Amino acid sequence: MKITVLGTGEVCRLLAPAFLSLGHEVVVGTRDPETTMARNHAYRVLATRHPQLRPASFPAAVDAAERSGLVVNALSGPACPDALAPLAEGLTGHVVMDVSSPYDWSRPDAVLDPVNTDSLGEAIQRALPGSYVVKTLNTLAAQVMPEPDAVGPDHTVFLSGDDETAKARVGDLLRALGWRDVLDLGGIGTARATEMMLRMWIDASRALGTHLFGFKIVR
Amino acid sequence: MKITVLGTGEVCRLLAPAFLSLGHEVVVGTRDPETTMARNHAYRVLATRHPQLRPASFPAAVDAAERSGLVVNALSGPACPDALAPLAEGLTGHVVMDVSSPYDWSRPDAVLDPVNTDSLGEAIQRALPGSYVVKTLNTLAAQVMPEPDAVGPDHTVFLSGDDETAKARVGDLLRALGWRDVLDLGGIGTARATEMMLRMWIDASRALGTHLFGFKIVR
Numbered sequence: 001m002k003i004t005v006l007g008t009g010e011v012c013r014l015l016a017p018a019f020l021s022l023g024h025e026v027v028v029g030t031r032d033p034e035t036t037m038a039r040n041h042a043y044r045v046l047a048t049r050h051p052q053l054r055p056a057s058f059p060a061a062v063d064a065a066e067r068s069g070l071v072v073n074a075l076s077g078p079a080c081p082d083a084l085a086p087l088a089e090g091l092t093g094h095v096v097m098d099v100s101s102p103y104d105w106s107r108p109d110a111v112l113d114p115v116n117t118d119s120l121g122e123a124i125q126r127a128l129p130g131s132y133v134v135k136t137l138n139t140l141a142a143q144v145m146p147e148p149d150a151v152g153p154d155h156t157v158f159l160s161g162d163d164e165t166a167k168a169r170v171g172d173l174l175r176a177l178g179w180r181d182v183l184d185l186g187g188i189g190t191a192r193a194t195e196m197m198l199r200m201w202i203d204a205s206r207a208l209g210t211h212l213f214g215f216k217i218v219r
Numbered sequence: 220m221k222i223t224v225l226g227t228g229e230v231c232r233l234l235a236p237a238f239l240s241l242g243h244e245v246v247v248g249t250r251d252p253e254t255t256m257a258r259n260h261a262y263r264v265l266a267t268r269h270p271q272l273r274p275a276s277f278p279a280a281v282d283a284a285e286r287s288g289l290v291v292n293a294l295s296g297p298a299c300p301d302a303l304a305p306l307a308e309g310l311t312g313h314v315v316m317d318v319s320s321p322y323d324w325s326r327p328d329a330v331l332d333p334v335n336t337d338s339l340g341e342a343i344q345r346a347l348p349g350s351y352v353v354k355t356l357n358t359l360a361a362q363v364m365p366e367p368d369a370v371g372p373d374h375t376v377f378l379s380g381d382d383e384t385a386k387a388r389v390g391d392l393l394r395a396l397g398w399r400d401v402l403d404l405g406g407i408g409t410a411r412a413t414e415m416m417l418r419m420w421i422d423a424s425r426a427l428g429t430h431l432f433g434f435k436i437v438r
Contacts, residue, residue, distance in 0.1 A: 004247060018410070051347065068383070098327075109433040110389065111335050111336050114336050115334065115335045115415075116330050116331050116334045116335065116418075117330050128361075133320075151438065152437045152438070153436055153438040154437065155435070183423070183426060184426060185422045185423065185425075185426045186422060186426055190422045190426075192418050192422075193418040193419040193421070194414070194419065196415040196418045196419065197414040197415070197416060197419055199335075199411050199415045200412040200413065200415065200416055203404045203405060203409045203411075203412040204402070204404065204412070204436055206402045207403060207409075208402075208436070208438055209407060210438065212438060213436050213437060213438035214436075214437045214438075215434055215435070215436065215437070216434070216435040216437045217423055217427070217432050217433075217434065217435075218370055218371045218373065218432060218433045218434070218435045219370065219371070219373040219427055219429065219431060219432035219433075
């Protein structure tokens with residue numbers, strides 16, 4: 001299928017080649033393609049290795065998206081609902097897989113925002129009222145998202161979303177990436193649960209001295 | 220050792236007999252011992268089976284506590300720092316194992332309070348400035364706390380606290396209960412991480428249809 005990835009940060013650089021390896025067509029969108037190629041060294045290396053990943057603008061990437069495919073929100077942090085809102089019309093009818101975290105990584109001891117009474121997943125669903133938002137993969141380091149076996153064979157990835165068909169499509173993609181334990185938590189409101197695990201992810205990373213771990217719901 | 224359990228709810232009813240089984244001396248404290256025995260049917264059944272668990276008042280239970288032992292906060296919810304504060308002098312120098320959750324269970328869709336910028340663990344440490352507070356077991360159903368194998372052989376219990384000796388004592392007790400993967404997250408500030416996992420605990424409980432599960436940090 002066609003997968004449109006919005007954002008050219010670490011998450012995109014790890015997910016996009018994994019999608020290519022599975023045989024999907026990938027289109028990457030960025031705010032300003034020329035600036036990305038000029039200043040984002042890591043992305044330029046990736047686009048040199050995979051010329052099909054040369055970035056398009058956000059509107060062009062959304063125009064090229066297909067409703068039978070998937071759009072991935074790989075924009076970072078609390079600002080992404082505002083960044084996505086102008087794309088709402090073009091994203092109507094599309095499945096949007098959101099992997100963002102409510103955390104400003106440039107501020108080391110920042111608190112989560114939104115949290116507890118709201119989540120980025122819900123905020124993105126409100127910003128994109130005609131889209132089918134599915135929150136997933138946000139409990140993991142970017143490196144582990146497309147490669148669960150980097151950690152171990154048995155840990156859990158979560159799904160939150162209001163549309164069952166959309167969750168099934170995302171679940172199929174996750175299983176193709178090697179995920180075995182895909183746990184559907186329920187509606188998009190359950191994104192609060194996975195987003196609030198970020199605090200544990202940060203503290204466990206510090207305690208273990210590695211980002212290479214995952215959460216298993218043992219039952 | 221001598222273990223003083225404050226509170227006569229479900230957590231106490233499950234932990235106190237487990238401590239007795241390990242050969243510890245257990246003293247239970249409650250706000251009003253006569254009322255507990257008259258109105259808390261489940262507790263009366265327990266105290267009939269184990270006469271040594273007949274409750275004392277909070278001050279009497281704290282008076283009987285030993286610094287070489289452990290005091291367990293098994294009071295429920297957001298109100299427990301205020302309930303513990305009057306006992307601060309008597310608890311000076313004691314290790315206080317806190318298993319509370321920032322959630323009012325009588326309000327089904329209540330939000331977590333405190334959360335994100337504070338935690339019950341930190342609030343209790345502030346209320347008991349002379350005590351050594353260790354947060355643990357709060358990511359689990361009461362039933363699983365003293366019986367990790369009810370879920371499976373390999374899941375994680377967390378420790379948060381500022382005093383290494385206090386965490387070592389609590390860790391030893393957990394291992395005696397059968398816990399194998401005891402992860403020290405760091406200072407009491409890391410209680411935010413485990414307390415915020417409550418949202419996942421609630422949503423995973425609903426999705427799985429059971430409280431019998433645990434979190435494993437797979438690494």
